[in-house]
Amino acid sequence: MPAFVLPLALAACGVADGSGPQDSGPPRPGGTLRLGLSSAPDCIDPQQAATNAALNVGRQVVDSLTDQDPKTGAIVPWLADHWTVGGESTSFTFHLRGGATFSDGTPVDAAAVKTSFDGIVALGAKSLLGNSYLAGYRAATVVDPATVRIDFGAPNAQFLQASSTMSLGVLAPSAYRRTAEQRCQGDGLIGSGPFVVTGFRPNQDIALSKRTGYGWGSPLWRHQGAAYLDRIDYRVVPEPGVRTGSLASGQLDAITDVQPVDEAQFTGNGFSEPVRPNPGVVFNLHANVTRGVLADVKVRQAVSKGINRPEVTSTVLSANYKPATSILGSTTPFYTDLSKALAYDPAAAGALLESDGWVPGPDGIRVKNGQRLTASVVFSAVFNQNQSVLELVQQQLRKIGFDLRIELHTNTETSRIQQSGDYDFLWYNVTRADPDILRQQFSVKGGNRSRLPADNPLEPSLAEQSATVDTARRKPAAEQAQRTIVEQAYAIPVFELTQVLAVGPKAHDVGFEASSRLQLFDAWVSGS
Amino acid sequence: MNLIRRLLQAVVVLWAAFTLSFLILYLLPGDAVLTKLGSAEGGPSASPEQVAQLRAQFGLDQPILVQYGKHLLAALHGDFGVSVTTGDGATHMVLTALPPTLAVTGLALLLAVVFGGAVAVLGTYTRARWLSHALLSLPPLGTSLPPFWVGLLLIQLFSFRLRLVPALGSAGFASLILPAITLALPTGAIIAQVLAKSLRTQLAEPYVEIVRAKGAGRGRVHFGHALRNAGLPALTLAGVVAGNLLAGSVVTETVFSRDGLGRITASAVTAQDVPVVQAVIVLAAFFFVVLNLLVDLVYPLLDPRVRKEVTIDG
Numbered sequence: 001m002p003a004f005v006l007p008l009a010l011a012a013c014g015v016a017d018g019s020g021p022q023d024s025g026p027p028r029p030g031g032t033l034r035l036g037l038s039s040a041p042d043c044i045d046p047q048q049a050a051t052n053a054a055l056n057v058g059r060q061v062v063d064s065l066t067d068q069d070p071k072t073g074a075i076v077p078w079l080a081d082h083w084t085v086g087g088e089s090t091s092f093t094f095h096l097r098g099g100a101t102f103s104d105g106t107p108v109d110a111a112a113v114k115t116s117f118d119g120i121v122a123l124g125a126k127s128l129l130g131n132s133y134l135a136g137y138r139a140a141t142v143v144d145p146a147t148v149r150i151d152f153g154a155p156n157a158q159f160l161q162a163s164s165t166m167s168l169g170v171l172a173p174s175a176y177r178r179t180a181e182q183r184c185q186g187d188g189l190i191g192s193g194p195f196v197v198t199g200f201r202p203n204q205d206i207a208l209s210k211r212t213g214y215g216w217g218s219p220l221w222r223h224q225g226a227a228y229l230d231r232i233d234y235r236v237v238p239e240p241g242v243r244t245g246s247l248a249s250g251q252l253d254a255i256t257d258v259q260p261v262d263e264a265q266f267t268g269n270g271f272s273e274p275v276r277p278n279p280g281v282v283f284n285l286h287a288n289v290t291r292g293v294l295a296d297v298k299v300r301q302a303v304s305k306g307i308n309r310p311e312v313t314s315t316v317l318s319a320n321y322k323p324a325t326s327i328l329g330s331t332t333p334f335y336t337d338l339s340k341a342l343a344y345d346p347a348a349a350g351a352l353l354e355s356d357g358w359v360p361g362p363d364g365i366r367v368k369n370g371q372r373l374t375a376s377v378v379f380s381a382v383f384n385q386n387q388s389v390l391e392l393v394q395q396q397l398r399k400i401g402f403d404l405r406i407e408l409h410t411n412t413e414t415s416r417i418q419q420s421g422d423y424d425f426l427w428y429n430v431t432r433a434d435p436d437i438l439r440q441q442f443s444v445k446g447g448n449r450s451r452l453p454a455d456n457p458l459e460p461s462l463a464e465q466s467a468t469v470d471t472a473r474r475k476p477a478a479e480q481a482q483r484t485i486v487e488q489a490y491a492i493p494v495f496e497l498t499q500v501l502a503v504g505p506k507a508h509d510v511g512f513e514a515s516s517r518l519q520l521f522d523a524w525v526s527g528s
Numbered sequence: 529m530n531l532i533r534r535l536l537q538a539v540v541v542l543w544a545a546f547t548l549s550f551l552i553l554y555l556l557p558g559d560a561v562l563t564k565l566g567s568a569e570g571g572p573s574a575s576p577e578q579v580a581q582l583r584a585q586f587g588l589d590q591p592i593l594v595q596y597g598k599h600l601l602a603a604l605h606g607d608f609g610v611s612v613t614t615g616d617g618a619t620h621m622v623l624t625a626l627p628p629t630l631a632v633t634g635l636a637l638l639l640a641v642v643f644g645g646a647v648a649v650l651g652t653y654t655r656a657r658w659l660s661h662a663l664l665s666l667p668p669l670g671t672s673l674p675p676f677w678v679g680l681l682l683i684q685l686f687s688f689r690l691r692l693v694p695a696l697g698s699a700g701f702a703s704l705i706l707p708a709i710t711l712a713l714p715t716g717a718i719i720a721q722v723l724a725k726s727l728r729t730q731l732a733e734p735y736v737e738i739v740r741a742k743g744a745g746r747g748r749v750h751f752g753h754a755l756r757n758a759g760l761p762a763l764t765l766a767g768v769v770a771g772n773l774l775a776g777s778v779v780t781e782t783v784f785s786r787d788g789l790g791r792i793t794a795s796a797v798t799a800q801d802v803p804v805v806q807a808v809i810v811l812a813a814f815f816f817v818v819l820n821l822l823v824d825l826v827y828p829l830l831d832p833r834v835r836k837e838v839t840i841d842g
């Protein structure tokens with residue numbers, strides 16, 4: 001289970017740091033964690049935010065009904081101490097724990113949860129993530145002050161995991177007396193979390209302060225009671241060189257998005273590098289099966305065999321990144337290891353193309369009936385190394401006689417192209433700690449990025465996994481879906497996006513939650 | 529009469545800036561909603577219905593003339609609308625980003641004028657050929673060094689190595705120094721180049737001979753007469769310099785992790801966030817109009833010929 005070494009690695013780094021010159025001993029309360037973010041959170045309301053930078057802030061401010069174990073993917077209690085799932089996964093009843101309050105002093109009761117969920121639905125598409133999690137939402141019903149039931153019009157197994165995300169984090173009823181725009185700016189952003197927003201300057205910094213009297217933390221956390229840190233100062237530092245320099249010179253205590261070239265300088269010397277692969281759909285070449293040479297399954301399979309994934313991670317990325325071993329990241333629940341099917345095998349790729357009638361042309365690119373073996377991939381620079389990765393993949397595929405043309409576009413253009421369906425391959429990843437993300441991207445009723453026909457072999461398993469929270473039924477369905485996608489090469493997985501932090505000698509236990517976003521409840525700083 | 533004409537011109541300039549920026553952003557493929565979706569890292573693919581719903585929420589589904597009319601009408605009241613990316617009022621965003629940018633550009637302008645001026649005056653005044661050469665080769669160097677690189681170099685040396693100033697943020701005067709120097713470099717170089725050139729031109733003018741013949745010393749000729757006349761073209765440069773500073777602030781604010789007009793302009797343009805771009809552009813146009821008005825008012829004080837024309841006209 002190499003995917004889940006992270007919590008161990010974190011624990012190890014805490015101990016390893018402690019044995020250094022800095023100090024050892026138990027975590028201690030107090031102090032400020034100065035954390036460098038690579039991009040500016042535009043909107044810090046976790047219900048509306050969809051970027052990692054913003055979600056890394058929002059997680060500390062709101063609590064969720066449930067939490068998800070990053071090690072096992074299991075859903076555990078948080079604001080709800082137990083729950084029942086009824087119907088065909090259409091009805092979820094949460095029994096709230098007592099004593100939790102929002103930072104304005106009001107209780108976290110069933111009415112507040114209802115107001116919050118109704119509030120997310122009212123946001124409409126402004127809550128991109130929240131709304132996709134609540135698709136088919138019928139109503140939230142206050143059964144009694146400590147019990148709330150949420151009903152859906154259709155089976156919605158993914159909702160249980162969604163209830164653990166900050167996107168469905170619970171805000172106080174008073175928050176909805178502010179407009180969505182005001183909440184974005186931190187005005188009225190009142191949650192029940194261990195930290196409260198005390199300052200927000202766009203493009204500049206965000207200050208969170210410890211909530212005193214907090215005592216309803218997730219059982220997954222290492223301690224209970226209030227957080228250790230008095231303050232978290234998020235600084236927005238867009239330039240990677242300045243980010244690493246600021247950490248190295250002690251002007252920051254931790255930074256996100258360490259560039260692969262900078263990773264080496266933070267191994268040892270009291271520095272540590274917590275890493276965690278993102279769950280969800282890995283970075284992949286998502287094929288449009290209605291177009292050109294990609295309509296041919298053998299061509300798609302050959303492309304998959306022609307990609308040397310370990311070479312991608314070892315040359316363009318770093319040892320902290322893992323080659324894809326499924327369409328789902330290894331930290332996703334019900335991930336299944338398909339590394340054999342995704343092994344690099346240029347000879348088999350060539351043989352497959354040969355048998356399919358593709359013969360090498362004068363420039364080495366294969367041809368068949370006058371058609372060249374070529375397809376383009378549309379991508380944007382959301383991940384810094386995208387271009388380098390694709391250039392390497394291009395070289396690898398050239399060896400099997402496949403001409404991959406790479407097309408860099410702006411974010412706007414990529415989403416326009418993706419909406420229009422006018423592409424051969426799309427290059428992207430999606431973070432989500434639930435296998436249902438496959439249904440959202442591949443189902444004919446979802447994004448259908450492969451443009452599959454309604455009677456495709458993938459659809460039944462996608463539908464099956466979304467219909468039940470029963471692991472005995474859900475797991476095989478989710479695994480079958482991954483297998484079908486890889487075998488049919490509807491999408492060709494390449495590598496797992498990984499969060500790479502660098503943490504200075506004074507900071508400890510900076511951790512990740514199940515979706516690889518920051519969880520800072522257990523973080524602490526030594527000295528001052 | 530002249531003043532009224534000038535004011536009318538100013539209004540036309542502002543309106544044109546507003547309209548052009550709207551048109552350009554409108555003509556670009558895609559819109560703010562698609563950008564927002566494209567930058568969502570954790571986002572599943574939004575359905576076409578969701579996209580349509582978002583467009584409706586931001587009023588982007590309306591015909592171009594309706595959108596334009598609404599924006600224009602609100603802008604007349606100082607309201608540029610709400611940013612699609614941040615949810616904050618565009619006017620508020622621009623007004624909060626203004627002070628940090630003004631602080632850096634103000635200090636940069638001061639440094640540029642003082643050092644750029646000094647280089648030009650000394651470079652043309654000194655009799656030591658090597659010094660003149662050395663000084664006058666500085667401006668071309670200054671314009672050719674990329675500010676991005678200069679900024680990183682300065683941070684590396686003064687913040688990370690020597691730890692004299694903070695690398696991040698906009699807290700206090702210390703945080704202003706490095707960005708101001710970075711920004712002053714290309715601007716000062718332009719000022720030095722233009723001033724040095726016009727100083728040389730002035731020194732070659734016939735009137736200089738007359739002044740000399742009347743018994744004025746080198747210093748008096750250089751500073752009293754040539755510099756005063758050479759100052760005019762340099763003053764006309766004010767508009768260019770201001771534009772330069774504004775453009776440079778995009779780079780310095782990114783490198784030095786500061787908030788400011790440059791940062792919000794750059795991100796608003798990439799996000800096709802029409803309200804913010806328009807607020808910035810109208811503000812910038814307003815500055816240019818005021819600046820040019822001031823230059824026109826100061827000009828006659830320096831040049832008697834211009835003063836005469838103005839008097840006749842007025």
